Amino acid sequence: MLDSLAAALERLPPAPRWLIGLSGGLDSHVLLHGLHVLSGGRTLPPLAAVHVHHGLSPHADRWQTHCESLCRDLSIPLRVLVVDARPATGESPEAVARAARYRAIADAMEPGAILLTAHHRRDQAETLLLQLLRGAGPAGLAAMPRLKPFGPGWQARPLLDLDRDTLADHARKAALTWVEDDSNADPRFDRNLLRQSVMPRLRARWPSLDATLSRAALLQAEAQDLLAERAREDLEQVRGRVPGTLSVAGxxxxxxxxxxxxxxxxxxxxxxxxxxxxxxxxxxEQMLKAGSDAGPRVAWEGAEVRRYRDDLYAMRPLVPVDAGRVWQWTPTAPLRLPELGITLDPAILRSHWALDPSTLTAPLTVRLRRGGEVIRWRGQTRSLKKLLQEAGIPPWERDRLPLIHVDEQLVAVWGMLPGSQD
Known part of the structure; x- marks a missing residue:
């Protein structure tokens, strides 16, 4: 077991720290113990462990105490992260707990660090079957990668080529102790049902099931790499007029x-x-068949795609803003507008709009567009609406541009710089 673990670790990129995901169960304790043993004869990055307290089980405090004891005996620093993993109505408890766990760990990692998790070959086989039952394509059927970007660093699974029986044998020989999560026996969870009722029958017929399915996942990962390469080639050919967008015609x-x-x-x-x-x-269908002036929008949880003219834009869903909101700004310091994701910098007023904050006798007024605004633009009084159209600014962005007024006169439009427009 240790030789296989050592070989997997040698393939990892350099890192300032290895962070061990420690639940207190058999798998993660074997990983913790294996790394401790290897560190005695090899130069490894500094080791630390992280335990996530979900608060969902009445035994959660006991699990934390167990992890603290393990790390204290091995002189490995442990950080405990407490998260709220309670699912809302209709949400999967497994998915919510997993998302909360990984989000907390990612926030706690230093740049370039590697999170080591104890997923093994049997976990990989189960993940592949679950993805297949959900109708996943190659990306899903590739199951769990050995190494992937995670937070500010990486996540690695150095035990992925090992069977769980091998881990259990190591645990017995090393006299390790571990806790059992009672939720792992609940057949209401898909993975537990698969693990308890389906996989044993399949293994009885096909003893090499885990290795075979893991190999299938690896082949799917290779296919996905080819698809990703093709996607990059095609995206180069269909770039839109605006950086980050795609051309509908392309x-x-x-x-x-x-x-x-x-x-x-x-x-x-x-x-x-x-x-x-x-x-x-x-x-x-909507984006390719709509007229160039239709402005369709397609949204799903966490994302939306919009079209403006020939360009497709993808983004996080925009947070609604109060169109009647007014800010007073004394431009001796930046003004943060978190609802817009913008910070107004006084230096921009001076460099691009020839507006000297030191000459102002009253605060500036910052508003959003209401319609009918005019502005002095390169020696002419122009309709703001026409200027925004000529600049190619999408409609959803026009209504989120801070308009800066002196008294009641519009003097600057944040995001439109006179010196940069044709």
């Missing part, structure tokens, strides 16, 4: 499978959640 020239693949790659590059197949098809 996308229309792709065959439907390549079009879907390119859109998935684009959304992934932006860190946005993937839409389901039906929503992706709806996106394609």
């Amino acid at each position: 996308l229309a020239g792709l065959r439907r499978p390549r079009l879907r693949n390119a859109l998935r790659g684009w959304l992934q590059d932006k860190g946005l959640p993937m839409p389901g197949r039906a929503r992706l098809e709806s996106l394609i």
Whole structure:
């Protein structure tokens, strides 16, 4: 077991620290113990452990105490993170707890650090079958990668080539102790049902099931790498007029499978959640068939795609703002507008709008567009609406641009710089 673990660790990128995900169960205790043993004869990055207290089980405090005892005996620092993992109505308890756990760990990691988790070959086989039952494509069927970007660093699974029986044998020989999560016996959870009722029958017929399914996951990962490479090539050819956007005309020239693949790659590059197949098809139909002035929008949880002219924009859902909101700004210091994701810098007023804050006798008034505004633009009085259209600013952004007034006169539009427009 230790030789396989050591070989997996040698393939990891350099890191300032290795952070061990420690639940207190058999798998994570074996990983913790194995790393401690290896650190005695090798130069490893500094080790630390992290335990997430979900607060969902009445035994959670006992699990934390157990992890503290393990780390104290091995002189490995432990950080305990307390999270609220209570699911809302209709949410999966497993998914909510997993998301809360990983979010807390990512927030606690230093840049470049590697989170080591104790997933093994049996976990990989179960994940592949679960993804297959959910109708996943190659990305899902690739199951769990050995190494992937995570938070400000990486997540690695150095035990992924080992069977759980191998881990259990190591635990017995090393006289390790561990806790059992009673929720792992609850058949209401999909993975538990698969683990308790389905996988044993499959293994009885096909003893090499775990190794075979893990190999299938690896083949799917290779296929996904090829699809990602093709997506990058296609995205280079269909770039939109605005950086980060895609050209509708360019996308229309792709065959439907390549079009879907390119859109998935684009959304992934932006860190946005993937839409389901039906929503992706709806996106394609609406965006490609709409008129250039229609401005369609397709949204799903955590993301939305909009069209303006020939360009597609993908983003997090915009937070609604009060169109009647007014801010008073004394421009001796920046003004933060968190609802807009903007900070107004006094230096911009001086460098781009020739407005000297030191000459002002009263605070500036900052508003959002209400319609009918005019502004002095390169020696002429112009309609703001026409200027925004000529600048190619999408409609949803126009209503979120801070308009800066002296008294009642519009003197500057944040995001439109006179010196940068044709």
